[in-house]
Amino acid sequence: MEIILTIALLVGGTVAGLLWRKGSFLRAIRRDKARVQLEDALKHIYDCEYNRLACTLESVAGTLALTPDKASEVIARLNALQLVTHDGRELRLTEKGRDDALRVIRIHRLWERYLADETAVREQDWHSDADKKEHLLTPQEAGELAKRLGHPPFDPHGDPIPTEEGVIPAQRGKPLLDFHAGETLKVTHVEDEPEAVFALLVREKIFPDVVAKVAANSRKGLELETEGRMIFLSAIAAANVRAVAFEQPDIAPEASKTLLSLRLGESGRVIGISHTCRGVQRRRLMDLGIVPGTEVTAELQSVSGDPVGYNIRGATIALRRQQAEMVFIE
């Protein structure tokens, strides 16, 4: 009898599982592996052009993890479809090829933006998730997603998101290593590959819009001061970050007073929310009225001391420690 019950449970479970995964399940079957390869190759060639690097058969094979034979097959098909031309060694996109590449890139970056803003998926998983999604969404679905996200101009790594018509601006900023000690900069781009380096940058909380002062720049690497923290980046890590010079940061690099430093009854004026606080978390704090100039008073402590109730614009709002340390005050 147990056997029958077990079988019933197993069958029921499988059916339920299939039903609720139906969406991605069926799409996965429909997914055309060949098309994915073509789109990935286009994307790679586009990346080369954007970064002004030469793109060759070998680099395509390397990026897509294909044998040279297989890679040249892919390129021959792209050529036949009039998406790619080649003059001997170097590969170039045709006008049509560039449009196709930008369409895929648009979906990729929009999806990363979505993951960053509306989910709690880890930073390191954005890229691989978007790599799958970029082949699945139709341009219409991408359009709806863009609308829902408020037509974001950049992805969470600081890369511009192409418009529906395939317009994209030139690259911003210069490599982090080109900045000298004493200069203040604003991060504009954090490269998400290779993953190990990106994970390190995430751990050090280097994100676009983070403002930092270069404390030292030597051959070993770069020392940065931001929002009261000192960060050391090896030359390899720093090479994956771009930035622009920036003169008037809202939160000074040496700022250190946050809401946490308020004792009960004390007040402070907000100068800004840490730029490492992003997505929903950041929006939520701003919606509560935590913007530069707001006067905040620590008012009430819970039994365990965390959270603390703050008076913000006349309302008492409880904030957890981890949120309070994101809000810088004068």
Next chain:
Amino acid sequence: MSPRHEEILHTADMLRWELGEQFHDRTVEALYGDAAQIAKKAVIMPGKKTRLNFERTLDHLVTNRWTGFPLMFLLLAIVFWITIEGANVPSALLADVFLDSLYPMLKSFGENIGLPWWLNGLLFDGMYLAMAWVVSVMLPPMAIFFPLFTLAEDFGYLPRVAFNLDSMFRKSGAHGKQALTMAMGYGCNAAAIISTRIIDSPRERLIAILTNNFAICNGRWPTQILIATIFVGALAPAHLSGLVSSLAVVTVVLIGIFFTFLVSWGLSKTLLKGEASFFSLELPPYRPPRIWQTLYTSVIDRTLIVLWRAVVWALPAGAVIWLVSNIHIGGVSLAEHAVNAFDPFGILIGLNGVILLAYIIAIPANEIVIPTVLMLTVLVTKVAGVGSGAGVMFELDSELATAEVLRTGGWTLLTGVNLMLFSLLHNPCSTTLYTIYKETGSAKWTTLSAVIPLGIAFVVCFVVAVVFSAIGLT
């Protein structure tokens, strides 16, 4: 489009990137700045510079290390006491009307207009009785508990409870407001699921929904107390048995709280890892509760909606309960076939086939589980002189008589203990499941909210059964 238009659109496109990502932040700042300016010019705030004195004192008492928690437990105890004591009278009254007066009248009315016996049984013994039972047991406690709860919320006390308990919930990845939805769950899980709307962060809200079941609702309290008295209380000397059985029930509640935290923690680390999460909790100023409005909303929004859903589910379940007891295959009723089939698995996990069948067919409401168990036990064991016939749920007036029937059905201490655990941990009733589906709009989360507790219940009961046989207790 003329070339001029295209040029403008193109320029606009390019400007979006120049504005950059912080454009949104700047807009919000500017809006707040302007709003503050306008308010400063147009709004006069007479007097009230700081918060009222009494508010400060009260807040100090409520959030103080030494008085905060004792005050909370005291208030909780008072609310429960009023609910349980206060519900007895209307419950007895409703049972009197629905079960003792109306039910026989309906039965004889059916006979008089010449309904065939089976239709009479199906309609009145099955459907009507299940519905009447649910209404008379469920309505009074809900009608008392919910208004009290809403009054405390309206007064501003409950947000302070969430504020105080947040650090505990934070450690398991949940939100302090889950304390409130849990407390609500002690009244009714279905209503508690609706109340998770107060948690606006998606991940924490799902955690609160998926673990609410571990707070025993008022349909399960009587079961816990009855079984604790019969099986656990009986172990102790007579003058201590009341205390021992209360301790057993408290232990079950604590086990429920333990599983709430454990499962919350597990969910936030696994299934719900990718759901967006943020914390926000407003502590509104204290204010005199609006009594009439509170009564209206808690009766209409909470009590009646939940009751209606329970009734909708009780009708077909009552029909099923009656049918399985009265349809015979090969001279044996469907119910007996099912009980025999479930028995091996039931006994393996320290329960029995009757209990498993009862939990399946009495899924609309936990209130009718014990009546169904009694009816099925009598049906299977063929005890004479007890109950009202196949498919007719009943309860006995004395605990002794109930114990007698259960022991005849082969119940031991292990069965009693495991029934208490199973009642605590098993899947939510169909009313609650339906509410979860309505609230989440997702078949996935609804399925999980049934499968996770049921799996835990099976495992825990099995482990307890193994431990019992290992130490030689039966």
